[in-house]
Amino acid sequence: MSTHKKIQAIKGMKDILPEANNAIEQSDFWMAFEQVIRKWSQSFGYRNIRTPVLENTGLFVRSIGDATDIVEKEMYTFIDSLNxxxxxxxxxxxxxxxxxxxxxNLLYNNPQRLWYIGPMFRHENTQKGRYRQFHQVGAEALGFKGPDVDAELIAMSYDLWCRLGLADCVSLQVNTLGQKEERQAHRAALITYLEQHQDILDEDAKRRLYTNPLRVLDTKNPALQEMAENAPKLREYLQEDSLAHYQTFLSMLDGLGIPYIENHRLVRGLDYYNLSVFEWVTTDLGAQGTICAGGRYDGLIEELGGKPTPAAGFAMGIERILLLLEQKGGLTDYITPPDIYIIQQGEGAPLYALQTAQQLRAAGFNVIQHASTTSFKTQLRKADESGARFAVILGENEVKDQLITIKDLRQEHPQQTLNINDSINQFNIWK
Structure with missing residues (x-):
């Protein structure tokens, strides 16, 4: 017995396995979800982009904001020992x-519709639906100014809920954050208002009072709800252009028939947002109710060194969606078992099984080959457990005559012994 202590995964960072007790930890569900995502993003004309998981810290300080919880408390940051x-x-x-x-230079005379998928990292308390390594799918529309793209992103996310069978258990909340100058005027009025209520503010609200007061309105503390509800409304500080953008955005949602709730306290946790913001929420996941969020961020590209360029996008948490799908029984239709399980035994059968498997795969079938010398009965049980539709049985007689015996594991068809080409035709007939 080894005396070495086992090394385990870091807290809040999950292994995703071929077999597991829940959808979040089972790779079949992830692959099924990713299959849906690829077809869905392509149907809206969004193209895939893949970026490193490691970036210069300044990228996030400048974009997300140095007064946000993410930058202040949650990022995994270290000094590169090389430079x-x-x-x-x-x-x-x-x-x-x-x-x-x-x-x-992808924006040179060419707006971009992009999507990404991959792991993100935040050092926070782990709980159901919230992990230190978590995964997101995101869509970004870069170089598009009008509210029609804002509405397209809503339509895109709504289309995904319909594909996944989740449209009846999520709801859309929308708001507008106006432009920077409008938020600054509102910010001054909000700070004055909050200062008048310092005696009831909790520690989190006091910490944000002068750095990010808009986030105080998003408090989940029941004792602060009435105070937050009566705070100065950003809407009261919006100018004509911002209001027109928002009203057109809402009219487009109405025209699409997508229901929504206006939530004037919806502010998002990142500094780069302006104008339209939105969240898709559910009541079926407890405290982790937001499964997708986004909005417009017209100033970010300039902030990161580019020319002033309009942009909008969203991101959704894969783990939370899988939790919701698990509750609703979704995704099982997308999980594809093997078509054929090859059972083999006897002299020459292992090689013949390998050759047969290759021929069947070349014909377009997904094939598992049994790779041990257990009994036919045990192998047939394994074939049934695999979920395969058909079994191919190869014994010494099949090897000698260069034939294969085929068995339908799911329907009442008679077992047949045929050559490989006739077997392929028979599989297609039975399917």
Whole structure:
């Protein structure tokens, strides 16, 4: 027995396995979800982009904001021992996407619709639906100014809920954050208002009072709800252009028939947002109710060194969606078992099984070959447990005559012994 202590995964960072007790930890569900995502993103004309998980810390400080919880408390940051640079594991995907677009000049006379998928990292307390390594799917529309793209992103996310069978258990909340100058005027009025209520503010609200007062309105503390509800409304400080953008955005949602709730306290946790913001929420996951969020961020590209360029996007948490799908019984239709399980025994059968498997795969079938010398009965049980539709049985007689015996494991068809070409035809007939 080894005396060495086992090394385990870091807290809040999950292994995703071929077999597991829940959807979050089972790779079949992830692969099924990713299959849906690829077809869905392609149907809207969004193209895939892949960026490193490690970036210069300054990218996130400049984009997300140095007064946000993410930058202040949650990023995994360290000093590169080779050159002394401060590096961080990415806590979200938009900043990396924009950095890559600027670095490679993708916006030169050509707006971009992009999507990404991958792990993000935040050092926070772990709980159901919230992990230190978590995964997101995001979509970014770069170079599009009008509210029609804002509405397209809503339509895109709504389309995914319909594909996944989740449209009846999520709801859409929308708001507008106006422009920077309008938020500054509102911020001054909000600070004055909050200062008048300092005696009831909790520690989190006091910490944000002068650095990010808009986030105080998003408090989940029941004792602060009435105070937050009566605070000055950003809407009261919006100018004509911002109001027109928002009203057109809402009219487009109405025209699409997508229901929504206006939530004037919806502010988002990242500094780069302006104008339209939105969240898709559910009541079926407890405290982790937001499964997708986004909005417009017209100033971010300029903030990161590019020319002033309009942009909008969203990100959704894969783990939370899988939790919701698990509750609703979704995704099982997308999990594809093997078509054929090859059972083999006897002299020459292992090689013949290998050759047969290759021929069947070349014909377009997914094939598992049994690779041990257990009994036919045991192998047939394994074939049934695999979920395969058909079994191919190869014994010494099949090897000698260069034939295969085929068995339908799911329907009442008679077992047949045929050559490989006739077997392929028979599989297609039975399917």
């Amino acid at each position: 002394g640079d401060s590096l961080s594991l990415r806590p979200e995907g938009t900043a990396s996407c924009v950095r890559a677009v600027l670095e490679h």
